């Protein structure tokens with residue numbers, strides 16, 4: 001039985017020196033993780049990692065100071081879970097952008113200490129009348145968040161029905177950087193990408209990705225490791241993808257920032273999204289009774 005209140009969650013799932021639950025901004029239940037390696041926060045709504053700070057390091061994930069914390073709304077930042085489609089719904093513009101998983105309430109399915117001192121939280125989301133109204137398939141999602149010297153986020157998507165389904169997905173990670181104009185994203189050299197700001201034109205990446213304008217690209221057939229080189233913070237953020245064939249790089253720049261009510265006009269300078277995904281032609285077909293696992297492993301190298 002999933003306790004719906006924070007007191008019940010703590011009674012069932014709190015682990016001293018590792019994880020407890022509290023009411024966060026907007027009354028949203030938050031898992032508060034603190035261990036010998038790092039601190040982190042996971043909002044149960046959306047199964048959204050909303051913070052990760054290795055001991056002695058600056059916050060790794062960006063969360064907007066203008067983020068709106070309200071039922072049914074994904075927080076602007078952290079790692080929103082985009083599923084079962086990425087971007088606009090392929091055929092019905094009335095359906096929510098990036099699917100429904102990021103705005104629904106997930107249930108806590110377990111907490112434990114692993115690898116000596118890392119903290120693991122497992123959340124689940126299963127189909128309901130509300131999801132079936134948007135997407136007619138029985139499913140089970142499991143999000144496994146492991147907080148230690150690295151952050152590992154694993155999304156297991158199960159097809160609980162007899163018929164195959166095809167889904168798009170992304171762990172839509174927002175990373176905090178010193179100045180987006182002074183970073184590079186390595187690991188995408190030679191890859192083709194869909195430039196969403198050029199009518200979906202396919203282009204080829206030459207060398208590291210640099211950002212000096214609004215950028216919204218879906219890199220295809222990506223190899224799995226990207227590195228954000230941030231000389232301003234004197235650190236590298238290594239992003240290792242699993243079960244993913246696409247990498248999305250996004251920065252709204254000035255005009256895009258102004259279009260978002262939950263994003264500060266100047267905040268585009270201190271963030272970049274490098275998203276572990278299966279999007280556009282890389283969507284995944286999961287057979288009836290089958291499953292697919294998407295994961296992103298985040299390491300900070302000083």
Ligand code: TA6
Pocket residue numbers: 074087097098172196216248250273275
């Ligand atoms: O991942 C990049 C993107 O698809 C952009 O096109 C932009 O829309 C961004 O996601 C944020 O989407 P959201 O629905 O969270 O505002």
